[in-house]
Amino acid sequence: MDHKKTLYSLFLTSALTSALPALATAQTAPPATPQAASSSIDDIVVTARRESEVLQDIPVSVQVVTGDRLQKLAITSVEEVSKLAPGLTLVNGGTTTSVTLRGVTWQPASGTPATPIYFNEVPFDPGNTIVSLFDVGQIEVLRGPQGTTRGAPSISGAVTIATRKPDVDQFGGYVQGLYGSGRHSDVQGAVNVPIIDGVLAVRLAANIEDSRANRITSVNSAIKPKFKDRTYRASLLFKPTDTLSIQAMYQRRKSYTRTFTQVAGPGSPGFAGFPGALPAIPANYNGPELTPGDRRAVQDLPDLSPQHIDLLTVNANWEVFGHNISVNYGRQFNRSGQQFNTYDYLNIVPGFEKPATFGNVGIPKFETREIRLSSLADPDRPFDYDIGWFSKHSNGIQYFDAPTYLSGAFGSPATAAPGDLVTPNPRYVLNSLTTIHLEQVFDSFYGNVRLHIGDRTELSGGLAIVRDRVQTDLDIQTDAAFNAFSNPALPSTAFCPFAVPGAIASPVYTAGVVCEVGLPAGIGNAVQNNNDRYTAALYNFSFSHKITDDLLVYATTGSSFRTGLPAINNPGLPEDLVTPAPEKAKSYEIGVKSSFGRHLTVNADVFQIDYGNQLTTFEGVSYYNTSTLQTSQTSYAFYRNVDARVRGFEVEISARPIDNLTLGVNASYSKIKSKGGLIPANPGGCEGAGPVGPENPINLCPSTKGQVLNTQPPFQATVNGGYEMPFTDALAGYFRFNVNFKGKNPNFGNFKSGTEFRSTPSFAIVDLFAGLTGNAGVWDLGVYAKNVFDKKNELSRVATINSIYTNFAAPAGYDVVRTTLPREIGVTLRYAFGSR
Template identity: 30%
Template sequence: MRAGTLNLLAGSSLALLASAAGAQTQPAAGAAASAEPNFGLEEIIVTARRKAESLQDVPQTVDAVTADEIERLSFQQFTDVQAIVPGLTLTSGSNGYTTAATIRGASFQVESSATPTVEFYLNDGPIQSVFLFQSMYDVGQIEVLRGPQGTLRGRAAPSGSITVTTRDPDLSEFGGYVSTIATDEDSTMAQGALNIPLVSDTLALRVAAVYEDNEYDHVKSINNSDDPSQETKSGRVSLRWEPNDAVSAKLMYQYLERDLTSFDGYESFYLNQSGAPVVQPTIRAEDRLGITDGARTSTQKLDILTGQIDWRFGGQKLSYVGTYTTFDNVALTPQDTGNVIPNYEFYQDLHAESEQRTHELRLASEERLGGVFDYTVGAFYSDFSSPSDLTNRTLLAQPIAAYTLMPLRMFESPIARRSTLEEASVFANLTYHLGEKTEFSAGARYIDFKSTSSLVVAGNKLSDLDEDEQPVIWNVAASHRFTDDFMAYVNVGTSWRYGPSVVGVFRPLDNTRLGQFLNLDSEDSTSYELGFKADLMDDRLRVNASVFHQDYKDFIYRGPSVWYVNFSQTGPVPAQFNFVANVDAKVDGAELDVAFQATENLNVGVTLAYAKGEMEDGVVACNDFDSNGVPDLFPTAPTVQQIRDATGDEVGACTVNDRLAFAPDWTGTLQAEYKYPVTPSMDIFGRGLYSYYTSNEQDPNNIYDNVSSYGLLNVYAGVRSSDGAWEVSLFARNLTDTTEVLRRGNGPEATPYTNTGGLGTTLAGPYQLATYTPPREFGISLRYAFGSR
């Protein structure tokens, strides 16, 4: 049976399970049938507006992933969250540190050097996404806030923000938990926490830790005997102090160390291009095989310190939130990507560091002023430095056979980059309550943003930049509760992102076109959102929906890899780079979230997200070797002269109306859980999670990377105590063994080199890059908790 049919049946089976189980638990006709149900959906509390309130009272789109959901679905990685948040794409590059999120149809890649479209927060303080992607344990809640953020929280972000809170120490009760997960794909994880009240009801300590060992993406190389591996170790200490009703404070420190060995996945090019030579061995994407002689390796060490103190007085609250983080990454990346040099590898060496300090002071009302006004005012400061040292290697070689080079000599170029971003801002937000059903709010943030950077290549300073900008972002919103169970709202907000100077092309730009695609202007955007939130059937049914439109001016777009003319110690060489560009664009979309407590023992949830982003006559770097102004669909590896002859410059340029993100336009999830009490103290349960992705064109200039629609089904079954103290469950991820190629390179991979005549050129191999859906995986999860847990 085809995977597509299996996925359709899998999704249908969850719906049938819901209806069947619901039918089995309907009361009989008569007096019992007319009785009102005494169960409903659990209220979800969020802090989207910097205060604790019901999700249904927040006039914006918020997805909340609770600690209970994380445990029930046996999530191990932060990227697992995207399975239950449609429209959210979380990516973690194979180098271990290029992590990012995409929401609402606007892509972001950390290599663009821009600030993110989606900002991340840990315990209310801004943090780089890399600190969250490496491990997820002892989490209290994750909130995904869609749409422009920044007037109330930290930093400007046009698409949204993701906040993560760790579990707070319990002031009164001793407790803790241990949890383990093991799968048939050689993945193991163990985590636990211990809560210790030091002074009853006043001071408490919580200690948590995790250890994880797995095979990362399961890609192995046919030319290297090493297995892919990812080992993560982390520990966290949290302290909570509440000496009286007026003062409260929290302090958290976390250390994490991660070692990664991985390979890029490949596929034989002849499988996708008729007429291409057949070369053995044949590799298909589902084989999950690489070809390089060397592995990607990285070692990361991260330190995180967060602190918060609140002082309540006279119906007001004064708060301070601070963070301090350090990141150290040492990585090796193979450069013979076409594997045209037998039994040999040369690497790019990277040592990247970062240090960030943030401080925020804010004053907010806890009681309405005059009975009608709520306010928040504050100031924010961030200082971020990110020095990096890179050793770039250029190969002198000569071809000796098809797909084969003989290396002769290696030239090394040390590259030092120093960068500092400093941001200071003041912000204010005012909400006016017109009775108890209507509210109007307005907020603004003034930002003073400074950037300094320098680039030194082989002792020569190529750039030395010092820039300063002062943008203002704002937001206005209105909401009205037509009944106690139905609220409608409208939001209009703006955002801003700093225009970066991208590092990666290590040559003088002179008067070439290259500068246009490396040094960008800042981005502005305006978003419009209309939505409603409804609670129906005595709080058993929750329906939240929204539609939005967002306009971008000078959106910071990072495109696919493009050939250009680079310089080396031996002269000009062809090279590839993912250039950036300022493009005007628009995004239209809609979101739907439905949760239904069908019976006391059965709940069902459906979520859908649609986002379509398109450029508007954007000028981007491109491969245009036939000089027709249209990106080539299949660019062969060129020589330096071919690039210059075709483009009249060092890189090509095309005017396009391409997609703004390579994620599918439509995504959706279906969840269901049914429990059955077998004794007063024990339940058995079954759960299902089905995530669906529509067909996706991805890069319109790559004829090989179109993705068909597909779905992934995860199922769970087990037994647990009625009070949640322990649970044993078996699970299967991708139960239907869905097999789908998620991305392919635009042609065979090529290794750049300089020949003995001093001409820069490339030699392509017979394979192209390919990534694949995760394999089917069976596992067991065990959890035991006691006391405060």
């Protein structure tokens, strides 16, 4: 869908605003004032403990983002929820997708998610839920242990996303559009239709989004980045009685992402060369000096990622014999096509870009089931309880097809300079195919008991027994190839066998003394089989007491257990570094929730998490790859264990000092410190850490006690608010703002310069919104500006080596970086009617 069609959709929405006022008036109760904010703070109902409760009455740290708030702040991506929930960082980046909460980061291929993302009570793969947001009822950010209430283990917390439920009583719906900078357009809407009044209803929703993706362009390509998303959702609600309800949802999402990998640095310094042995390479041959603020890449071609993901959820609840039986079922269908990952993002070979390809063999299986029995509240019983079983079964086969370019692939090793040859000679290309079969069967049996001591005190405890079985089969097959080399010290090619046993004269390069060594088929073959089985017991206890009706204090403690996956995309690693040990953790938290009348609430907590064998990613570490006989760098899937401790606090303040004015302040601090141990490091990372090779496949350096391990800023905060000014009984104006502050980021793991990591400075992003609204939100016309001051701040950096063609000896001069999104200015329009 191009931007002209998007504008047409917005104009159509405007036409609907004019054409349907009678229908809206007939189906919407007339408001006393237009969108007038109450002078008091409304009670927020959450389902953090799997039942509807008032937020201020539960001993759990929860932050809520309503669907209405998402619309008011023009948020169309789950990634942007991070702006509203300090300490939560969501990155939607395909293989670089990540979830961080309370300082703990999870990435794909690292094993069981550290912070599960629930979609309609189903913990799907986070990479398939951190996507477009539309027709959402509520998002809850749950902090702290979750393993004994939700089945899936988690020590730092979880995120729940609930789509809007069908309304069995009233017809209605909405349509809204957005158009902003970077050709960002988003048109979404929904219609709710009762089929049998009070019994059966269907809700149909859709989202159409286009943009320039991350808006990173390449200095060596005219191709523009692109993001295209088409998502369609159908929900059905069946309520034959007041005690039985069944809700089913099917969502189909097709997206296409075309992006470049951002780099920063001075560019290549060049190489003087050695006559007859290695050619001279000019400075900046691969690109100019670039800063993070330039938001540029140097690739010749972009990465291409087509995705087709279908999600199915079924939620059933039946109240019978004083209990509630709930069943939650989820199924993920990954029909995505072949993806192309161009890995010459340092532009080592200008004018050439051969992507690695990867994809699924067939449709992977991802299925979850949960059955839960809960007692209904009974005033004659001083306790409540629930028991449940949760299961996840995933199974799939992936393939990676990635060539290795040996010496001679891009010209004579004696004379060829970068760019001389852009079509590699296949004789010097080592082709390999990696096939990975991964299967996980996870089961959790859990139970919880809550004891009510009077009307103000609650003591609760839970226990879960988890069983995790992870099977991984990896098969690497390599073809035959030749590796060329030049030696000006030899009088002729006839002496090649004396230089290297088995060497012959190159039949391709006859100028100078160029020899080559044959690599037989299968030289890099490898087979890896893991069949790991784990069992663990988890617990969670909490104590809470309401000192007054408006003051609650609580203390909780809990444990967690999480398995990691073998380093499936790091071929050639030493066997003892392939599979990390399981992670164990214990959490302690003390909190307070307070209300000062109906105008101010203040919630705060302090916490500590002790990790044994914390799963920590070490991307970008040099190691000797026995499959290619060259130096490689570890991928995001390389995890090792570090004993660590996290300490931090969270504060949330909500206020309505006067009518129509709302203010909020949220702050989060979490710092991870090592308890000591050995960690992988690059050459120079510590004393004795030298070049890698057959005798030293990877460097291991001591992690000193107290070393900060954060990959995200320990301190984060948001300040937000809004003011609505009624003009008439049917018209009001509004102004809203959101300021997202991120403190200094230690950026652990970027391996920038020896033992010192390159930290990034603090910064703040300001978003502003203004507009007109009428008839209690029936329509809304607004403008917005995100990142008003166009902050160009670095978020992360990974020092990157030349691993595509090592024959070119000049350093690349670039690091891979990620920065803030550029400023976006746009307009929004919304119209709703009936049941919204």
